[in-house]
Amino acid sequence: MSQNNTSHPAGDDGKLIDGLVDELVGCLNPDDRLQHINQAFLPKRDRVIEGIELLRQVVFPGFFDEQRVTPDNARDHIRDLLTSIHTVFYDQILQGLCYERNVTRDQAEHEGDDGCTCKARELTGKFLKTIPELRRRLTLDVKAAFDGDPAAVSTDEAIFSYPGIDAIFIQRTAHELYRLRVPLIPRIMTEVAHSETGIDIHPGAIIGNSFFIDHGTGVVVGETTTIGNNVKIYQGVTLGALSTKGGQDWRGMKRHPTIQDNVTIYPNATILGGETVIGEGCVVNGGAFLTHSVEPGHTVRIDHPQLELRAQRKNRKTKNPTNNN
């Protein structure tokens, strides 16, 4: 970004820009929801991404590190990573807290023990302490990915290249920050995962052990979803909210389904509603649309979709009728 080095154009272009500056500055009033002029604190997406990358290295040591990790340097390496993680997340959590409380820089620096800096240190500490347990749970997720996919050659391949592993790694991490009520950061994290993988899991979702998402593009898992152990879902599955009434009235209520242990949900199935429970061991087939509960141990499938088979006219002029979007 070189905007500070460019010389301002003279003549008509300069006048055009001057006029636009006046117009744009003129609309920067406090009611303008698109601006953060004079905002002392604000999380930064780039720093959050850096934090995710550091966490990935400490959770999967040796896989994504630039340097080779050996038994001799492992301890120092992990200490360095944890120190950096502490620095990045302390800073972003502080930004988030001060942003939420709308404090000035002066207030932040001179406040007492119950202020943002103190709270940020406390939350950062609590967050870091969840890392070992996070690792244990990701071991189970990686095992589930390998066991469940005949195309997988090794657990390494899953860690290296499975978007489902990346998405659940980021969501489980963001979920800890969500539980600590850190503002903005958890959602920024899961949207980084969404952008990279096409898998959109809200940081609020509660997800059991050994969760596997295959392929994953288009998966949506809503904020108040609960998922048991050994659940497997495919690309395009939505665990969403029922259509009832509008928007913000519904905030904080249980709006998304409960999926019990050992359930498999095939591609593009849609399951909606906070009272919908898919019982233990159920299989939901591709394309199903469910807004009610299913008792444990059942298979749900679309009852033979009526497919019409029609021979094509032999003498049609165009070879490939098309449906172009």
Added chain:
Amino acid sequence: MSQNNTSHPAGDDGKLIDGLVDELVGCLNPDDRLQHINQAFLPKRDRVIEGIELLRQVVFPGFFDEQRVTPDNARDHIRDLLTSIHTVFYDQILQGLCYERNVTRDQAEHEGDDGCTCKARELTGKFLKTIPELRRRLTLDVKAAFDGDPAAVSTDEAIFSYPGIDAIFIQRTAHELYRLRVPLIPRIMTEVAHSETGIDIHPGAIIGNSFFIDHGTGVVVGETTTIGNNVKIYQGVTLGALSTKGGQDWRGMKRHPTIQDNVTIYPNATILGGETVIGEGCVVNGGAFLTHSVEPGHTVRIDHPQLELRAQRKNRKTKNPTNNN
């Protein structure tokens, strides 16, 4: 990219590469559609991405800037950004125009007032003048995103992390360049959005105020689609063209649907055809497949998809029947 610093391998590898160079250079003839050897002008995707990032900072000041924006520096900051935007877009529009007219560098430098440089300046000016109106319309989009999503905590969260906001920001910008008939750049812009968000809106689509796309992965909106005010669509919705005849014959015709005001379209619904009109206030439920018009004020749903519920054998050997792709 360090290709100029690598030393050419000797021996067999060198011979292999020499042979491949001959073969590849040999096929670089004018009929070869994969090459742009000696192309004097050609837009660059990286520069277009830089332009999008600068626009994002001027439209949402303070959100994505590296430096803190204060009332004292806001005017200079916005002027710097606009100057950089002018530089980047003038250059890329010029590349696009000269590319389209296939002019040489000599021609471009010595041409008269009706040449590419003159036209590029005119179009860049017209484009910049649309920025204030673009901001006004994005304010409405951000408000629609917040109002329509109970998981949204603030409009800031929507700006920071909602892919739907990013996609509509880029499409509305690209649409202005599309209207000015700038070649290549608009489509490159919306494909940058597509890659980042999974939302594919053609720059040609005409979209009303307060448009909200939730989650968004897999959304496709075709070139001649018209969308009214207060429309809300979910992940996987296609507004596409009917299958009738092939390819390029259809260029320029109205091939995609019209969606009137206050319509909501739920996940994975597919609406096709240039004569298809979804009337004011309609609700189209998830998974619907529509190729005809719907009168205003109606709800369209799949009439109770026949779901077969089957208890699973208790003594099956494998716990999780799988459908692995």
Added chain:
Amino acid sequence: MSQNNTSHPAGDDGKLIDGLVDELVGCLNPDDRLQHINQAFLPKRDRVIEGIELLRQVVFPGFFDEQRVTPDNARDHIRDLLTSIHTVFYDQILQGLCYERNVTRDQAEHEGDDGCTCKARELTGKFLKTIPELRRRLTLDVKAAFDGDPAAVSTDEAIFSYPGIDAIFIQRTAHELYRLRVPLIPRIMTEVAHSETGIDIHPGAIIGNSFFIDHGTGVVVGETTTIGNNVKIYQGVTLGALSTKGGQDWRGMKRHPTIQDNVTIYPNATILGGETVIGEGCVVNGGAFLTHSVEPGHTVRIDHPQLELRAQRKNRKTKNPTNNN
């Protein structure tokens, strides 16, 4: 990544980090599947991405290069690119082979003619020799994209901005490495494409000439899929495996469908099973769910999905009933 420059915090934060270091180092045993401590060789995703970018420049010269390519410098330019491609892929193939055989650095350096370095040179040579044929096939893919899409203005636009072109370019390249039985690298390559485009084609899939994927988000093509010539598929199409039994038992078997020449498959159709053959010239309409073969020349469509049309109550309180995820 600045973890080596950060100073370790003193006091409570330092103690917290020390405790976590002990806990995390303590679980780095050989059984821990999430670590690669002391792994001498391991492919690097960043280097694989660099390799893809170099290949893109040699396959589409002039489109993505930082410098202008002219007849005068074309030969040197292509030679430089090929030399860099050789360097990057030799290195990554060597990493992959040594990783697979689990050799130490000493073993790798002192081994004989049948060792990893020798094999890596052989495979790199074989891979590079496929580039001219790869170019020829991509010419046909680009032509198919242009011919099949009325929104396409030129083949250049397809090369610049169509995710389908990028995905098939990467898959065809990865497929050659898959055929040479290079470990890990092919799958890392197609997952790079998946992340960028939302199109997930396994490197094992065998794909004929003139293949076109329109829009593409959510497309999944499984490992043992076979696709003929002139096939066109849209966003959300899955060519996947049938649900029968679990996971790794199915590795290596034909699990995914066969699509014959001149078939068109519309958005969100799902076709499953290794014995499923879609015959020459078939058209499969949007949303179809197929687990059995179709004779050549037929159209498959969902037989008029029963759509229920219901007028909305005029006096409902909320204007837009919502289905929020």
